Amino acid sequence: MNAPFNPPADLDVAIIGAGFSGLCMAIHLKKAGYKSFTIFEKAGDLGGTWRDNRYPGCACDVPSHLYSFSFEQNPDWSRSFSPQAEIWRYMKDCAGKHGILPHMRFNAAVASAAYDESAQLWRLRLKDGETVTARAVVSGIGALHLPAFPKIKGLETFAGRAFHSSDWDESYDLAGKRVAVIGTGASAIQIVPNIAGKVKELSLFQRTPSWIVPRMDRAFSDKTKSRFRRFPRLQRALRHVIYLALESRALGFISRPGMLKAGEKMARDYIARSIPDPAMRQKLTPDYAMGCKRILISDDFYGALTRPNVELVTDAIREVTPQGIVTEDGKLREFDALVYATGFRATEVLAEMRVTGRGGRQLADDWKDGAQAYYGIAVSGYPNFFMLLGPNTGLGHNSIIFMIEAQTRYIMDCLRWLRGGGEVDVREDVQRDFNATLRTKMERTVWKSGCRSWYLNENGSNSVIWPGFTVDYWWKTRHARRADFTVRPAKVAA
Numbered sequence: 001m002n003a004p005f006n007p008p009a010d011l012d013v014a015i016i017g018a019g020f021s022g023l024c025m026a027i028h029l030k031k032a033g034y035k036s037f038t039i040f041e042k043a044g045d046l047g048g049t050w051r052d053n054r055y056p057g058c059a060c061d062v063p064s065h066l067y068s069f070s071f072e073q074n075p076d077w078s079r080s081f082s083p084q085a086e087i088w089r090y091m092k093d094c095a096g097k098h099g100i101l102p103h104m105r106f107n108a109a110v111a112s113a114a115y116d117e118s119a120q121l122w123r124l125r126l127k128d129g130e131t132v133t134a135r136a137v138v139s140g141i142g143a144l145h146l147p148a149f150p151k152i153k154g155l156e157t158f159a160g161r162a163f164h165s166s167d168w169d170e171s172y173d174l175a176g177k178r179v180a181v182i183g184t185g186a187s188a189i190q191i192v193p194n195i196a197g198k199v200k201e202l203s204l205f206q207r208t209p210s211w212i213v214p215r216m217d218r219a220f221s222d223k224t225k226s227r228f229r230r231f232p233r234l235q236r237a238l239r240h241v242i243y244l245a246l247e248s249r250a251l252g253f254i255s256r257p258g259m260l261k262a263g264e265k266m267a268r269d270y271i272a273r274s275i276p277d278p279a280m281r282q283k284l285t286p287d288y289a290m291g292c293k294r295i296l297i298s299d300d301f302y303g304a305l306t307r308p309n310v311e312l313v314t315d316a317i318r319e320v321t322p323q324g325i326v327t328e329d330g331k332l333r334e335f336d337a338l339v340y341a342t343g344f345r346a347t348e349v350l351a352e353m354r355v356t357g358r359g360g361r362q363l364a365d366d367w368k369d370g371a372q373a374y375y376g377i378a379v380s381g382y383p384n385f386f387m388l389l390g391p392n393t394g395l396g397h398n399s400i401i402f403m404i405e406a407q408t409r410y411i412m413d414c415l416r417w418l419r420g421g422g423e424v425d426v427r428e429d430v431q432r433d434f435n436a437t438l439r440t441k442m443e444r445t446v447w448k449s450g451c452r453s454w455y456l457n458e459n460g461s462n463s464v465i466w467p468g469f470t471v472d473y474w475w476k477t478r479h480a481r482r483a484d485f486t487v488r489p490a491k492v493a494a
């Protein structure tokens, strides 16, 4: 006997995560007239990565006029690359303006989600044991929230303070301290210039140098902001210009890595201008193709490295001891604090949550050789389960919010088919063909040109990045095609 469909207590949509993704989904649901939806957020506030990452100097490396919702332009961005606090405030303003706050449940981490086929419902179990049911689930948990710690002998023995860049210890004053920063990725190059002036000594441990070009950040004057306010089209035009400028780089990433040679020259010239010591220049010059790892932008990182109290260490780390770090040459450097700017476990999408689909299948099993989905949004065998920023929808060249908006519109199409109940499940053959094409395209990209990066899993496969133009993604996801899905009607009580 089938269970009755949709008892009143069931949510229409359960959204997991209150970052940019969850917020975008909630705003679209609200605009479409949905009332029965809740965002379950593990932390005590909204904001996702912009709530967590509060290290000194944290700012977006995509210009703010593009790194924001297309439907919620902000004329008041203070700079071309606005700092974390401003982005976080923008998100809170969006949530308030669109009436999303009453739909948020904080400190409500979802431990598991299981599909009940007979009831056509998802049962979500929260970490405190509570169970909630929803017709559809949208995961907005993002890819950059599980901190990655280096696998270094003796890490836990360190007697001073140690913390990850995404869990900055604001209670700890770095002034006058001896500090080690491990890693030279996007987070480290923002942290180093912002702490170098106050610490006593700073050692930056670099395993692989990054390609870095000038950020050319600038403040917007009150006059410019007021123009943006009075003439929203002016701001929109700026947004389009930024989008096109970033999008034009995609060809270099996806099929013509040679096109990024001009960027490499710009970066080499930047090193030459900024670093007087030839040996140090060499250490800072990457030996892999630009774009293989994320291209970084900074106006002050190289300058910070030339300070007398800053040391660039390229000897490999042998172990961490209670006093500090020992490198392979046997030298011990003593520290008061260690900062792990060592990134995130981006390939372990949905690793924190047990997801059970049709017939008891587990997403962790289906993804044991790498995560796969259809446009990163739906996975066959998991009806009415959708993802924002799911597998292969990350970007190396443009604003991720563009992808979130495209995905949200697509999910809204799927949800419309569910208005009367029932289920939608992407067809397995459609998903398989999609991924076969995607893998073929991936082989030609710069991300497979032979560097180690967080885009690749242990098998060397890239389940993080979209190997194409974002405009192509937008075009292909502008409508959900019913033929790509198995759409089943609502079951009725027997």
Ligand code: NAP
Pocket (backbone or CB within 6 Å): 059, 060, 061, 062, 144, 149, 150, 151, 152, 165, 182, 183, 184, 185, 186, 187, 188, 205, 206, 207, 208, 294, 317, 341, 342, 343, 344, 452, 453, 454
């Ligand atoms: P990341 O780019 O993954 O960099 C991690 C760094 O840690 C790398 O330099 C890595 O070296 C190093 N590392 C890892 N294990 C190590 C070990 N055992 N010994 C020495 N070094 C080690 O991480 P992230 O800087 O946190 O950035 C992650 C992503 O977050 C970025 O790519 C970006 O998408 C996002 N982000 C964005 C912004 C923004 O402005 N929008 C700011 C920060 C972060 P290898 O290169 O050798 O692996």
